[in-house]
Amino acid sequence: MYTVVVLALPDAIAFDMATPIETFGRVRLPDGRPGYRLVVAGHEPSVQAGPLRLAIDEELDAIERADLVVVPGRNDPLQPSPPAVLAALRAGAERGTRIASICVGAFTLAEAGLLDGRDATTHWLAADELARRHPAVRMNPDVLYTDNGSILTSAGAASGLDLCLHIVQRDYGVAVAADAARLAVAPLHRPGGQAQYIVRNRATSRTSTLERALSWIEANAHRDLTLADIAAAAGMSVRTVTRRFKDETGQSPMQWVSGVRIRHAQDLLETTDHTVDRIAAQTGFPSTSNFRAQFGQLLGVTPGAYRKVFRPQSSRV
Incomplete structure (x- = not known):
C-alpha cells in the first residue's frame, strides 16, 4: 500500500484537495484491499480552504513517510508559501519521494525549486505568470499534465483527476486504474500531452492598439x-x-x-x-x-x- 500525503496549505483550493483524496481513497486492489493510505498534513492544526475550515490529520513530518505528496493549488498562488512547507517538500524530493501538484499548486513546487530544469504545466491562465517568476522552469501550458518521474504537475482542476488516474495506472496497472476511473465517472486515458482545449490568442494589454x-x-x-x-x-x-x-x-x-x-x-x-x-x-x-x-x-x-x-x-x- 502506498501512503499519499495531501498537503493542506493556507487558502488551499478545496476542489484541488478533494480530488486526490477521493481518487486515491477509493482505489481498491483485485483482492479488495485499499491501494492507498490517505493522510492530510500541514504545518498548522487547521487551514481555511475557501469557505471550508479543514482539520489537519498530521504535521509536516508525515511527508517523511509518504510515497506521494500532492500539493493543491491556492486561491492566491502568488502568496509566499510557509517556509516550513517548502523545506519539507525539498527534503522529500531529496529522498526521492514523488511530489505532484494540482493546478496552480505548481507555484508552490516552483517556489521550492523543484521544477527548475523540468517540464511543468499549470492552469493556462496562470502559465505566463509562473514562467515569468520562475524562468528556469520549462513551462508547457498546452498539456494536461507532466510526469518527470518523481515530480509531476497538472493543469486545471479536471486535469488533476487525469494526473491522479495516471499515477494509479503507474502504481497498479490499467485494470485497477480503470476501476478508479469508473468510480470517478471519468475517462481513463486522456494523455498528458493532450491540449488543455484552450486557444491562447489573448492580447497582452487591455489598451491594445490592435x-x-x-x-x-x-x-x-x-x-x-x-x-x-x-x-x-x-x-x-x-x-x-x-x-x-x-x-x-x-x-x-x-x-x-x-x-x-x-x-x-x-x-x-x-x-x-x-x-x-x-x-x-x-x-x-x-x-x-x-x-x-x-x-x-x-x-x-x-x-x-x-x-x-x-x-x-x-x-x-
Whole structure:
C-alpha cells in the first residue's frame, strides 16, 4: 500500500484537495484491499480552504513517510508559501519521494525549486505568470499534465483527476486504474500531452492598439482574409500591423485569425450537430483537411475527438 500525503496549505483550493483524496481513497486492489493510505498534513492544526475550515490529520513530518505528496493549488498562488512547507517538500524530493501538484499548486513546487530544469504545466491562465517568476522552469501550458518521474504537475482542476488516474495506472496497472476511473465517472486515458482545449490568442494589454483589428477579425474570420485585409481594417500598413501583432500578441496576424477560427469551430462542435466539413466552411478554413490539421496542431486532438468530449450525445463527425 502506498501512503499519499495531501498537503493542506493556507487558502488551499478545496476542489484541488478533494480530488486526490477521493481518487486515491477509493482505489481498491483485485483482492479488495485499499491501494492507498490517505493522510492530510500541514504545518498548522487547521487551514481555511475557501469557505471550508479543514482539520489537519498530521504535521509536516508525515511527508517523511509518504510515497506521494500532492500539493493543491491556492486561491492566491502568488502568496509566499510557509517556509516550513517548502523545506519539507525539498527534503522529500531529496529522498526521492514523488511530489505532484494540482493546478496552480505548481507555484508552490516552483517556489521550492523543484521544477527548475523540468517540464511543468499549470492552469493556462496562470502559465505566463509562473514562467515569468520562475524562468528556469520549462513551462508547457498546452498539456494536461507532466510526469518527470518523481515530480509531476497538472493543469486545471479536471486535469488533476487525469494526473491522479495516471499515477494509479503507474502504481497498479490499467485494470485497477480503470476501476478508479469508473468510480470517478471519468475517462481513463486522456494523455498528458493532450491540449488543455484552450486557444491562447489573448492580447497582452487591455489598451491594445490592435483593438479595432481584433474586433474586426472576430466578426470576419469566416471570410477568406488576407494580411492586406487585416492591415486595412486596422488602418495600418502591412509592415506596421505585423509588428504590432508580434509585440502585443506574440503571434502573426494570420496565426491570430487561425486561433479565432478554431475558437468559433469549438463552439459549433460543442453546440451543433453540423458535420466537420460544414464547420470548416462556416469558420473560414480553405478546406476540411486544412481545418483538421490546424485544429490538431493547436489543440492536440481531432475535431471528432473534441466533440466526443464536449458533446458526447452527438455521433456525427
